[in-house]
Amino acid sequence: MAGEEYNEIVMTLVERAMAMAPEVRERYLRGVCDADSALLDEVWTRVQWEERMGGFLKKPMLPPRN
DSSP, X not given: OOHHHHHHHHHHXXXXXXXXXXXXXXXXXXXXXXTXXXXXXXXXXXXXXXXXXXXXXXXXXXXXXX
């Protein structure tokens, strides 16, 4: 799998997991990643990072100017 394609899969799984309730995220990812433990590790690490960061990078620091 090419690097760009792999990154796209990782980010898609992270986005899907983050759209779910926290208590079902890991179970969902384990089911989707099945036997690919490297993919699971990569995605789960990013999900945990997003949880810790609280999505702050998605929120603007300043309100938009009108």
